[in-house]
Amino acid sequence: MSKPALTILLAAPRGFCAGVDRAIQIVELALERFGPPIYVRHEIVHNRTVVESLEAKGAVFVEELDEVPADAHVVFSAHGVPKSVPADARQRGLAYLDATCPLVSKVHVEAERLHAQDMHLIMIGHAGHPEVVGTMGQLPEGAITLVEKVEDVAALAVPDPEKLGFITQTTLSVDDTAGIVAALTARFPAIQAPHKEDICYATTNRQAAVKAIAPQCDALIVIGAPNSSNSVRLVEVGARAGVAKALRIQHAGELDWSLMEGVHRVGITAGASAPESLVEELIEAFRRRYAVTVEQVTVTEERVQFKVPRALIA
Structure with missing residues (x-):
């Protein structure tokens, strides 16, 4: 038949993508250079096939640094981490490598630049996603307000509508984000956009x-x-x-x-x-x-x- x-x-x-390639390479090179185990905070990238392949080579995935023994080598995932994480690693004397995607790091820099200008930040993203947690953790608590959908914009309360900027998660829907940005700009005409598009x-x-x-x-x-x-x-x-x-x-x-x-x-x-x-x-x-x-x-x-x-x- x-x-x-x-x-x-x-x-x-x-x-x-290039950020994922780099993150995986960092774990593989760390295993070659320092030998297993290499601890990785959070899934290096969101894919079980990749994670299991690295586990087979000697990578150990943990959720938090308190699961990493003293004197171990640890890698931070491609999604980025709050500033408190490398600070904690340094305090504990852990040798760490940061596999944060450079395009996520760009958003972190943008957030700090706007914050330095006394701006309150709106972050467009998904609550609880590691990249959002990492980006919001670059600034003091309360410095960034998260917006997930267009409907959230109408309910926003901001300290000063004239001192406002926005950043976005790098992996959002281009069309959805454009809609949220349009709503933000309509409600807050003075809001500052990133120098360059945050969606990668x-x-x-x-x-x-x-x-x-x-x-x-x-x-x-x-x-x-x-x-x-x-x-x-x-x-x-x-x-x-x-x-x-x-x-x-x-x-x-x-x-x-x-x-x-x-x-x-x-x-x-x-x-x-x-x-x-x-x-x-x-x-x-x-x-x-x-x-x-x-x-x-x-x-x-x-x-x-x-x-x-x-x-x-x-």
Whole structure:
């Protein structure tokens, strides 16, 4: 019996971004240079495949520094940490490496610059996300107010509407954020924007790639973790762009194949912390069931690279 025909539209760019690449490299180089165990505060990036691969090499993941023994080496995750965390590490004499994405660090610098000008800050982001916790922890308590959605703007109480600036999480929906910024600007005309867009190039590019394939898809599959903000946003972007079935899975084994009934064109992408091997596994799973044609749809080429800390380069 012949297999039914299926076209896979492969979004590009997809998967690992430069910040994720750098963070993983930092843990791997630390393991090579100092030997296991290397402790990592929080998941280095939000992907179980990546975390388990590093655990197999000798990385130990912890939630807080009090789980790290004295004299150990510790790495801070790509999402960034509050200032209290490196201060605590120094106090305990822990050797630490900071794998914060440079584009998240840029937001930290922006927050400090605006705060130094006596501005109150509005942060657009998702409560409890490690990046938001880290960014808000750069300044004294009360210096930043979090806004999650357009509706929050109307209820905002600020110390001085003339001394206000905003920053954003790097992994938000470009469209949602534009709506919140418009609401903030309408209510507070004097509000200062960041020097440069805070939403990172990788988030923007992956969302643009989904928008490019969405009109041609019966279904969209995003490979990414449930706690990966940029992956969850990709599902939302696909659904808004008109894909009837937009779903997120961590790996091919999670796909409910009954959802693929009647589907002839499937879009596939991956969040910025999902390795390409997971995309390949999903395509192979489709090949076992369908006569597959793969078409890659590329909206831009990414050539961004970030350097690892000098301490890791022999």
